Amino acid sequence: MISRRDFLQVSMAASALVGASGFGNWARLAAQQSLTQDQLLQFDTFGNVSLIHITDIHAQLKPIYFREPEVNIGVGDNRGQVPHVTGADFRKLYGIDDGSPSHYALTYNDFSSLAKTYGRVGGLDRVATVINAIRADRPDAILLDGGDTWHGSYTCYQTEGQDMVNVMNALKPDAMTFHWEFTLGSDRIAEIVEGLPFAALGQNIFDAEWDEPAELFPPYKFFERGGTKIAVIGQAFPYMPIANPGWMFPEYSFGIRDENMQAMVDEVRAQGAELVVCLSHNGFDVDKKMAGIVKGIDVILSGHTHDALPEPVLVGDTIIVASGSNGKFVSRVDLDVQNGKMMGFRHKLIPIFSDVIEPDKDVAALIDEQRAPFKTQLEEVIGQTDSLLYRRGNFNGSWDDLICDALLSEREADIAMSPGVRWGPSLIPGDDITREDIWNVTSMTYGKAYRNEMTGEFIKVILEDVADNIFNPDPYYQQGGDMVRIGGMGYRIDITKPQGERISDMTLLKTGEAIDPAKNYVVAGWASVNEGTEGPQIWDVVESHIRKMGTVTVQPNNSVKVIGA
Amino acid sequence: MDFTRRDTLALGAGAVALTVLPFRVNAAGEDAIAEFTGGADVAEGGVNLDAPEIAENGNTVPISVSAEGASAIMVLAMGNPTPGVATFNFGELAGSQFASTRIRLAGTQDVVAIAKLADGSFAKATKNVKVTIGGCGG
Numbered sequence: 001m002i003s004r005r006d007f008l009q010v011s012m013a014a015s016a017l018v019g020a021s022g023f024g025n026w027a028r029l030a031a032q033q034s035l036t037q038d039q040l041l042q043f044d045t046f047g048n049v050s051l052i053h054i055t056d057i058h059a060q061l062k063p064i065y066f067r068e069p070e071v072n073i074g075v076g077d078n079r080g081q082v083p084h085v086t087g088a089d090f091r092k093l094y095g096i097d098d099g100s101p102s103h104y105a106l107t108y109n110d111f112s113s114l115a116k117t118y119g120r121v122g123g124l125d126r127v128a129t130v131i132n133a134i135r136a137d138r139p140d141a142i143l144l145d146g147g148d149t150w151h152g153s154y155t156c157y158q159t160e161g162q163d164m165v166n167v168m169n170a171l172k173p174d175a176m177t178f179h180w181e182f183t184l185g186s187d188r189i190a191e192i193v194e195g196l197p198f199a200a201l202g203q204n205i206f207d208a209e210w211d212e213p214a215e216l217f218p219p220y221k222f223f224e225r226g227g228t229k230i231a232v233i234g235q236a237f238p239y240m241p242i243a244n245p246g247w248m249f250p251e252y253s254f255g256i257r258d259e260n261m262q263a264m265v266d267e268v269r270a271q272g273a274e275l276v277v278c279l280s281h282n283g284f285d286v287d288k289k290m291a292g293i294v295k296g297i298d299v300i301l302s303g304h305t306h307d308a309l310p311e312p313v314l315v316g317d318t319i320i321v322a323s324g325s326n327g328k329f330v331s332r333v334d335l336d337v338q339n340g341k342m343m344g345f346r347h348k349l350i351p352i353f354s355d356v357i358e359p360d361k362d363v364a365a366l367i368d369e370q371r372a373p374f375k376t377q378l379e380e381v382i383g384q385t386d387s388l389l390y391r392r393g394n395f396n397g398s399w400d401d402l403i404c405d406a407l408l409s410e411r412e413a414d415i416a417m418s419p420g421v422r423w424g425p426s427l428i429p430g431d432d433i434t435r436e437d438i439w440n441v442t443s444m445t446y447g448k449a450y451r452n453e454m455t456g457e458f459i460k461v462i463l464e465d466v467a468d469n470i471f472n473p474d475p476y477y478q479q480g481g482d483m484v485r486i487g488g489m490g491y492r493i494d495i496t497k498p499q500g501e502r503i504s505d506m507t508l509l510k511t512g513e514a515i516d517p518a519k520n521y522v523v524a525g526w527a528s529v530n531e532g533t534e535g536p537q538i539w540d541v542v543e544s545h546i547r548k549m550g551t552v553t554v555q556p557n558n559s560v561k562v563i564g565a
Numbered sequence: 566m567d568f569t570r571r572d573t574l575a576l577g578a579g580a581v582a583l584t585v586l587p588f589r590v591n592a593a594g595e596d597a598i599a600e601f602t603g604g605a606d607v608a609e610g611g612v613n614l615d616a617p618e619i620a621e622n623g624n625t626v627p628i629s630v631s632a633e634g635a636s637a638i639m640v641l642a643m644g645n646p647t648p649g650v651a652t653f654n655f656g657e658l659a660g661s662q663f664a665s666t667r668i669r670l671a672g673t674q675d676v677v678a679i680a681k682l683a684d685g686s687f688a689k690a691t692k693n694v695k696v697t698i699g700g701c702g703g
Contacts, residue, residue: 211627241622242619242620242621242697246622255617255621465697465698468697469697474618476618477695479619499673
């Protein structure tokens, strides 16, 4: 008799085969100039249920470049485990050829030159084509949006998320969960959610006053597909009022609440769920830990930490699927569910190569309609870049170096701080920098650039605090961002140490002197979670700086020394 | 870009005035435990303590405790200047031995619940609650 576990492993091998047939050949196919939409979409329909997962779009309606991280360190049990594997190690792990489309899609090396070969990725009109193709194979496939959808662009900011709502509604998702959406403020999110034609889920979205489940966000929804009863349980980002300004949505409380998750799994199983899917915005390592604690989840569709994995990760009997960010990937997961059990799966992470996948005409028109009122503002060229501008990385990215330079110079500060967010597309050398590009990496509802005096001691406290949000060995204490980016100051970090002991050798770069704990320094930054922060909007600060620069060149940043990686 | 003195002042006021380094365990907490248990051994498990991993607001952290058959459950915030939070006493007719409240935490620290069980033994649960300055969410 073959156990369920064997089935999963057999299917994992099958999934790897799909990966091999799809992935490994791309280099050769591309070399023959024959990478086609059919190859990207090729999938032998399997089992009786299909899930389609897209997450962390960050309002990127149009194709963009997106460079994956070079530095993504795992700590504790996750040291050296996916998704904390990058570059050549990642390609080796998944058998990806150097120079292949998968190399370009999934790793950072040679990004600028590969970007010129393979072009931009994403675009919700291309995503629509992929979704339609999967629905042609399996008309009742379930489309699930992992959240961070209504945030991250000029048009999304100006329309308070309406552009994204309009376009996503056209894709007809079945359910969604949330993170940055809440930074629209509780009134606006309530207004949108009340009109959504699909389920807005979050078992961990609670009423802050009564500590009871929030009425607006049900914990789960049932779907009957392929003769199978499927429960989708939502898990919103657990640390919203901590990582983002809680004063914008004071009515809500979050947290991981894994005990309630277990209660919900038990509840849906008792109601006859044959397949339990968790649509999660926990972040990958938190999902891995949760999968080991909560029993009975078949599939976790993982978002928040922006990881793109060509194969699911197996924890016990739960598979965890990570589908990238910024519209760059769509995951298709086919499942065989028999007699109330998941017997096997087949999975493909589909990269949205925008030059290969035909845009869906209706959705393309709808996107243009959203952008039309802002066309002039979006397209205005502010400057050019000689350097690759990207954000992802645990300690710095060239976009953030540029933003920190803008803060130092425009705000006449000693030290600049830029938040370690993971959204924001890349630009390649030679690109124009438009206003839209600047907003893509800065847009938010609390973007005011403060200027403040802080003691050296307090700056260390901030660095220690943020470092522990990333490098605490227990994933449940990780918030899923990267390290705060620092301009004008260097430091050394030992990630293996506990909070309070990680940061040392803080040095003011302009003088080369050690930071004095008792001395005050002028610090400019943005994205403060404190209410009443004043200053110009960060995108105006960056635009003004780039205008003065004309052509931007960002020097390599070696000011952070990392120990214990 | 200009900034006025008013901006600076306002920003100063908005700065975080929170100490976030992990707090030292207070000897007063250990003393309170010794007094509650009379020096008896305290076993791990048998008492449930529910508290968030990271506090959304250190000034009002929701916690709940329960222990079947307990006659009393003491809650301590080990890192607070005054660690004692509450002792919940349950009479013989209590329908359940469960209590929830909100507590104030001066910084990242362990919250401890100690229950006096029906057989007179003591059980303990500990949860580390982090108080952080926040920001920088992915």
